[in-house]
Amino acid sequence: MNGTDLIHALQNRYACKVFDPxxxxxxxxxxxxxxxxxxxxxxxxxxxxxxxxxxxxxxxxSLVAHAWNQRQVADCSHLVVMTAHRSMPENHIDANIRRMIxxxxxxxxxxxxxxxxxxxxRDSAEQQGWLDTWAKLQSYIxxxxxxxxxAVLGVDTxxxxxxxxxxxxxxLGLHGTDYTTAVLCPAGYRAETxxxxxxxxxxxxxxxxxxxx
Amino acid sequence: MNGTDLIHALQNRYACKVFDPxxxxxxxxxxxxxxxxxxxxxxxxxxxxxxxxxxxxxxxxSLVAHAWNQRQVADCSHLVVMTAHRSMPENHIDANIRRMIxxxxxxxxxxxxxxxxxxxxRDSAEQQGWLDTWAKLQSYIxxxxxxxxxAVLGVDTxxxxxxxxxxxxxxLGLHGTDYTTAVLCPAGYRAETxxxxxxxxxxxxxxxxxxxx
Numbered sequence: 001m002n003g004t005d006l007i008h009a010l011q012n013r014y015a016c017k018v019f020d021p022x023x024x025x026x027x028x029x030x031x032x033x034x035x036x037x038x039x040x041x042x043x044x045x046x047x048x049x050x051x052x053x054x055x056x057x058x059x060x061x062s063l064v065a066h067a068w069n070q071r072q073v074a075d076c077s078h079l080v081v082m083t084a085h086r087s088m089p090e091n092h093i094d095a096n097i098r099r100m101i102x103x104x105x106x107x108x109x110x111x112x113x114x115x116x117x118x119x120x121x122r123d124s125a126e127q128q129g130w131l132d133t134w135a136k137l138q139s140y141i142x143x144x145x146x147x148x149x150x151a152v153l154g155v156d157t158x159x160x161x162x163x164x165x166x167x168x169x170x171x172l173g174l175h176g177t178d179y180t181t182a183v184l185c186p187a188g189y190r191a192e193t194x195x196x197x198x199x200x201x202x203x204x205x206x207x208x209x210x211x212x213x
Numbered sequence: 214m215n216g217t218d219l220i221h222a223l224q225n226r227y228a229c230k231v232f233d234p235x236x237x238x239x240x241x242x243x244x245x246x247x248x249x250x251x252x253x254x255x256x257x258x259x260x261x262x263x264x265x266x267x268x269x270x271x272x273x274x275s276l277v278a279h280a281w282n283q284r285q286v287a288d289c290s291h292l293v294v295m296t297a298h299r300s301m302p303e304n305h306i307d308a309n310i311r312r313m314i315x316x317x318x319x320x321x322x323x324x325x326x327x328x329x330x331x332x333x334x335r336d337s338a339e340q341q342g343w344l345d346t347w348a349k350l351q352s353y354i355x356x357x358x359x360x361x362x363x364a365v366l367g368v369d370t371x372x373x374x375x376x377x378x379x380x381x382x383x384x385l386g387l388h389g390t391d392y393t394t395a396v397l398c399p400a401g402y403r404a405e406t407x408x409x410x411x412x413x414x415x416x417x418x419x420x421x422x423x424x425x426x
Contacts, residue, residue, distance in 0.1 A: 006245050013254070039220075137350060143357060149219055212266050
């Protein structure tokens with residue numbers, strides 16, 4: 001992709017207010033978007049998340065009331081619920097180490113130094129009270145990558161913070177797990193009636209927010 | 214861009230450990246990457262950030278010691294320092310409203326309801342102690358969008374959390390401002406000697422982190 005096409009795709013992206021409920025993301029396009037979730041970078045490669053992808057209409061409808069009645073939750077093609085660890089347990093670090101060995105070979109002994117460093121980071125973050133925030137920050141990288149990936153594929157999205165996380169956790173069965181709902185991203189295709197689609201995008205001038213040194 | 218090319222670009226992306234200091238991002242490519250920063254989506258469109266882009270070699274070198282001596286900070290082509298509001302002031306909301314009017318027309322009176330809602334959100338976040346976290350979360354959307362944009366343009370990046378924010382704030386003159394260093398993203402081109410470039414990417418299996426409902 002060249003720079004001009006990228007800018008065009010990002011200019012065309014907006015927070016979709018009205019999805020066309022009849023237009024679904026096809027299997028091949030969804031596969032690429034799901035890959036973009038899986039491939040999201042994270043601190044230490046720890047991937048402290050799970051992504052719940054909802055297409056079931058009744059389940060989507062049951063969540064609308066807990067997202068300020070925003071219809072995008074139900075009218076989108078795929079609702080992505082990004083969940084993050086509340087307090088990433090040490091066994092998640094071990095799962096990551098096992099996966100490293102599976103993919104790259106090597107031994108747990110060779111990775112002992114790495115494991116120790118990550119475990120210290122984890123314990124320090126927990127003691128200082130920001131382990132949950134750290135995991136949530138990682139999920140926002142996934143949000144950014146997913147929206148950008150969707151934009152370059154011509155898929156519309158709507159990032160959403162305005163929801164009742166406890167209700168989402170209830171309905172999605174996350175209580176009793178270490179995961180909690182971090183942020184939402186409905187994806188699909190804009191309805192022709194969405195008047196927000198044609199509004200000029202509001203951003204500060206580059207000169208006001210980008211400083212060169 | 215099609216899904217196959219997107220997956221290829223994201224597979225090719227990795228946390229670059231060794232940049233080639235001789236390879237610089239050209240003007241046209243940088244313009245697209247800077248546009249990707251400016252166009253980053255944010256909650257309420259508030260853009261609670263400033264991006265400091267550093268090409269000055271001496272300035273980059275002075276930051277290395279405060280980022281665990283990671284040479285990427287100095288050897289990259291463009292070092293992007295993503296800063297976020299510590300405690301977004303109400304006048305930032307007003308600046309956003311003025312920009313909305315400038316871009317879309319309309320009046321402050323017509324936007325009074327929106328302004329009031331956002332100001333309430335701001336005050337509530339401040340009282341509950343998460344206004345700084347909220348702003349930092351938004352900067353991670355920028356991080357995600359920037360890394361993905363770079364990947365599709367064939368530019369290498371290295372997201373970095375491991376740095377001493379207070380030292381960065383010192384050197385960059387952010388003390389006394391409402392901005393603080395949130396996260397770093399050196400960008401440029403990988404050196405041929407970077408052995409990490411050819412390691413298989415470690416991600417959990419999609420089946421283990423993506424749940425379909």
